Amino acid sequence: MSDLPATCNNCLGENPYIEMIQEKDGRECKICTRAFTSFLWYPKIGTSIFRRTDICLTCARARNACQSCLLDLKFEINPDMRDEILGTNKHLMEFSPSTIAANNSKISKIYKANQLERNFQDEDSGNLPRHISPEPKVPQILETAEETVLRLTSSNVSQKALSSTSKSNDRKHLSTKELLKLLNKLPFNGDLTIPDDPDIKSMFLFGITDELSNFRVQEYFKEQFNSTLEATILNHRARCGFVVFESRNSAEAVAESILAGKLPEGPSLIVIDRVPLRVAWGRVCNLGLNNKDQARLAQLVKKQLSILCKNTQIPKSSNKITPTNPVTTTVSNPFAKLTFSGNEL
Structure with missing residues (x-):
């Protein structure tokens, strides 16, 4: 996994010389409750207002979302709304953050998140996770839905x-x-x-x-x-x-x-x-x-x-x-x- 957070441009700010404070196991993930390496930074120069990461990189990667504002990295909308618009298949969401957060048991949340992290490690190494099968229609769905999503994000309603x-x-x-x-x-x-x-x-x-x-x-x-x-x-x-x-x-x-x-x-x-x-x-x-x-x-x-x-x-x-x-x-x-x-x- 990367040593840098997954954040959107709005959260990073306009400062080209941004400095981040990294703390190993510094916070608890808002979704899976596991400890994760947190980051803190100041988006604007000369201000005391800071931003920080609220979820772990595993949950952020599963949602394709910013670790700070939790919005989609590409479309900048709520991931749940994005999934509904794109028509994401339910069987692909077995270990999604929404499924993880729905579990009341902390042990169950941690177990699901660990399974999700192992799947990402297998994917990075070239091995397809066992619970995910190839879906040739997904790229076509994303392509045809992109225009609709961009129109929705322009109004944020x-x-x-x-x-x-x-x-x-x-x-x-x-x-x-x-x-x-x-x-x-x-x-x-x-x-x-x-x-x-x-x-x-x-x-x-x-x-x-x-x-x-x-x-x-x-x-x-x-x-x-x-x-x-x-x-x-x-x-x-x-x-x-x-x-x-x-x-x-x-x-x-x-x-x-x-x-x-x-x-x-x-x-x-x-x-x-x-x-x-x-x-x-x-x-x-x-x-x-x-x-x-x-x-x-x-x-x-x-x-x-x-x-x-x-x-x-x-x-x-x-x-x-x-x-x-x-x-x-x-x-x-x-x-x-x-x-x-x-x-x-």
Whole structure:
């Protein structure tokens, strides 16, 4: 196995002289629970924000995923979504990380991971693993599905949202009018008041940074609220995204826990790895068609965060955040809209 981690370009950063700190058996793999050689590095020069590997190289190789953000190395999407799109055969997934993680027994996880590692060693030495047979159709499947996957990754939205916006994704970019329409749909002034529509079980997050991974967001909701997410859709370039819960009851329980008796005046605040995020109920939707659209959206996210920050202060004697100038306007609609003009774009 290689002495270097398997990471994507986004996690490595733009520093051409990157230095990594290697620690043998320094961490426990998030999937198979085995100790593995961990790496830590700083993607940007002159900052204290670092990245590290969260899974072992064996599990990363099985998923063809980044050891840090856990996204596919080529398409930069969730490996489970990739496998569903590509139609990967189930019998090839006997020792996949998803199968390993599904085992409750730690011994079973370690055994499966060891079997997987031996298969890779046999493959590197030229011997085909016993549980895998040649599949001549797989390359053709990958080739025909590549175009579909690339189109999906351009918007970073869930499959349901993508199916309704597949026609618009064929265009180069959104017009100013269309972007304004999209912005007014996003609940920048929304809150965590329980919406009337029982089908809504997703929340809108904004204030996302490059260092915050999908896996860490899922881990946060699991640790803090004992809630499992059905999907995590983060668009780092647009600085916003969505989390979809497995059920409406689970989403309501999380909303009540975040509010904790406070009045739902505007988006609530959560902090994940020292990254403050604003959260409100919201439907999953497309967040721009290309990098330019998403960069324009990120500028407006930054502006809205600045407005919300002015109304919030952190007392010296407490870590709790309280509003200094409470909003006097009553928001009756949980999907209240922040109105933008064309001049701001």
